[in-house]
Amino acid sequence: MKIKIEKIANPGVQSDSIDRDIHEGLDPNHSLFDPGFTDFFYDSTVRSEIYMGNLFPNVFSVFGQGMQQRFDIGKSYGRDGIDINLLLTMSPDDTYYEIDGLTLMLIPKRKCIHLLKNFNVILHDHMEGLNWGFFKQKHKDPINLIKEYGVVPRNLYVSSCSGDDDVSIPELNIKSWYMPIWWMIMYSKFPHDVEFKYNPTKLALIPARKARAQRVKILAKIHEKDLLDQCDWSLIMDMEEKFGDVGDFLKSPSIHYSRFPLLYTSEELYIKNFYNDVKDQLPKYFEQVPHSTFGDNHLFDLNWMGQYCYYINTETNQGEKGIFTTEKTFKGMMLGIPMLNSASVGYDKFLNKLGFLTIGSDEFDHLCWDERSHAIVDYVEKPIDHEFNKYVAEHNFNMAHDINRIFEIVDKEAPTRQ
Numbered sequence: 001m002k003i004k005i006e007k008i009a010n011p012g013v014q015s016d017s018i019d020r021d022i023h024e025g026l027d028p029n030h031s032l033f034d035p036g037f038t039d040f041f042y043d044s045t046v047r048s049e050i051y052m053g054n055l056f057p058n059v060f061s062v063f064g065q066g067m068q069q070r071f072d073i074g075k076s077y078g079r080d081g082i083d084i085n086l087l088l089t090m091s092p093d094d095t096y097y098e099i100d101g102l103t104l105m106l107i108p109k110r111k112c113i114h115l116l117k118n119f120n121v122i123l124h125d126h127m128e129g130l131n132w133g134f135f136k137q138k139h140k141d142p143i144n145l146i147k148e149y150g151v152v153p154r155n156l157y158v159s160s161c162s163g164d165d166d167v168s169i170p171e172l173n174i175k176s177w178y179m180p181i182w183w184m185i186m187y188s189k190f191p192h193d194v195e196f197k198y199n200p201t202k203l204a205l206i207p208a209r210k211a212r213a214q215r216v217k218i219l220a221k222i223h224e225k226d227l228l229d230q231c232d233w234s235l236i237m238d239m240e241e242k243f244g245d246v247g248d249f250l251k252s253p254s255i256h257y258s259r260f261p262l263l264y265t266s267e268e269l270y271i272k273n274f275y276n277d278v279k280d281q282l283p284k285y286f287e288q289v290p291h292s293t294f295g296d297n298h299l300f301d302l303n304w305m306g307q308y309c310y311y312i313n314t315e316t317n318q319g320e321k322g323i324f325t326t327e328k329t330f331k332g333m334m335l336g337i338p339m340l341n342s343a344s345v346g347y348d349k350f351l352n353k354l355g356f357l358t359i360g361s362d363e364f365d366h367l368c369w370d371e372r373s374h375a376i377v378d379y380v381e382k383p384i385d386h387e388f389n390k391y392v393a394e395h396n397f398n399m400a401h402d403i404n405r406i407f408e409i410v411d412k413e414a415p416t417r418q
Helices: 037-041 059-070 101-106 109-118 142-149 181-187 213-224 269-281 294-298 327-334 347-354 369-381 386-400 403-413
Strands: 003-007 071-073 096-100 120-125 155-160 174-178 202-209 231-235 308-319 339-344
Touching: 003 037, 037 059, 037 071, 059 071, 059 181, 059 403, 096 101, 096 155, 101 120, 101 142, 109 142, 174 403, 181 327, 181 386, 181 403, 202 213, 213 231, 213 269, 213 308, 213 339, 213 369, 308 327, 308 369, 308 386, 327 339, 327 386, 339 347, 339 369
Parallel strands: 003 071, 003 096, 096 120, 120 155, 155 174, 202 231, 202 308, 308 339
Antiparallel strands: none
């Protein structure tokens, strides 16, 4: 029997609830909703008020039929969902009602407790991997709010692209549900009739883009070892005072130099030397790839396939917790390039759990922050085992391009059928 999934309608969330100044591609004239199953898989319409909706226009056409074969999505209340006040007058059944973190936070406490206690609920954060989208700086973590309310939910699944199992709390009936949304997004952007290639002519591809600290440190360390000329890399840092338009590839407020001061303020010699040597090249981007809007950040050049010994993956989450598998990981695998993952502790272990192979994991997957970044650069400097790297890259290439494997993970992670 299929799981029934219905959406709880989003209220009109206005700009004072959202950190618009630090997020890309957001239209200030619209309310914004974090997308759930109904937003992705009900039909092909992607509304302008969906957070990052411009990044997944093809997901429904590729995955909609398969998801609808597995779940009854929006059969009763459609794409817009059911009003919370109406829902709470109804008798609970086996339906799962999905809700994003911000909408949950905006429900009055009494109603929220009634919802969680009596109904099956899917709390989702598919785009930000339990960073809770664009509102966490102004609101509490919704899981912590549930703990504060002291309610034991009937059944609560936290569905996200995060592989961090720490969110599961058995005594509160809170369970994790990993959804490979960013894998789906990248799969929907790639051609899948391409053949695997491995004939590297350069050391590494490093699409850093934002000047986040760990990305700067990796680039600076590679520069310190005099290896940067053997790499293709990007780093968007515009030192002009003026903010550009929200969603602009080069001048969005989210990538303004004031947000990432390490590059130009650090007193560490290797970072200072790196900045002084490359500042005239900034902002540095891949000219052969479109670079007008934020959405272009997820594009790629098929000529990259097989041309690099390593793809240095500078993931968003760093630290001891928080496995967040973004488009960066799946882009590299679909390009067929051996991956080195600058990410949080256990990131490679999670990829192994999904069925992917990794390299260098024994040397840095137990590390995070500077130790991991520096260990990755040390690994890059070592002699290259091309036979092994090719084996790993081809395995991951074939798996990443296999839609049946994506659906296998969806089936494995789904709640038990009613």
